[in-house]
Structures are given as structure tokens and as C-alpha cells.
Amino acid sequence: MSLNFDKALGVHPYALQLRAERAQIIAGNLANVETPGYLARDVDYQQILADVARRVEQGQSGSDLGAGLNQALASPAYxxxxxxxxxxxTAELGVEQAKFGNNAMDFQTSLTFLNLKISGLAKAIEGR
Incomplete structure (x- = not known):
């Protein structure tokens, strides 16, 4: 019997990737807080992750999910x-710092969930 990692790990790998990409976008906003005319950007994490979760439930493959995630991240909104x-x-220092901190905590949470899933799979494979 083969193991389907998309079903076993669920949305967690994609949530981790999305959080990492969002951290880069917010870091760019922070770097440009003093740049005249700079327009702050961000992605709608909830909407993108809900779309990925729906696709995982429908049984789409990892390459299709990754392509959809990359497409959603390619055009962040202002x-x-x-x-x-x-x-x-439009980049505000306090707002960007708060969003970066929240995203960092959520990244750590996603990483913890992924580690728990992987350790559970390892225990099941080893028969413990």
C-alpha cells in the first residue's frame, strides 16, 4: 500500500510555504517604510489557504497545488x-511589525503541526 503525502500531511506543508512567502512580502514592506510612494503589499492568507484546503480535499496532486499556491502568491494585493x-x-511601521510578528508566530505553529504529523507517520511506519 502506498502512502499519499498530500493526504497524510494535509494542508500543513502549503501553510508553511505560504507563511514563508508572506514573511518575505512583509519584510519588503518593512524595508520600504521610508520610501516615498511605496505601496505596501500583502496576501490574503485565509483565502489562499482555504482554496488549498479545498483542493487537498478534492484530491489534487502536489504539483497542481504548488502551482496554484505560486499563482496566488505572484500577485499580492496592495x-x-x-x-x-x-x-x-502606504507602509506603516507599527502595522508591518505587528503583521510580521503574527506571521512569525503562525509560521512556528504551522511548523509544529507539520512536525507532529511527520513524527506520527514515522511512528506508524515503525509500528510503535
């Missing part, structure tokens, strides 16, 4: 600022 800046920059 974020509307809470406070408009005179120079047209």
Missing part, C-alpha cells in the same frame, strides 16, 4: 493604510 502619508507611502 494594502490600504490606516493613516495616509504625505509622500504616498
Amino acid at each position: 494594502r490600504v493604510p490606516y493613516q495616509t502619508a504625505a509622500d504616498g507611502n
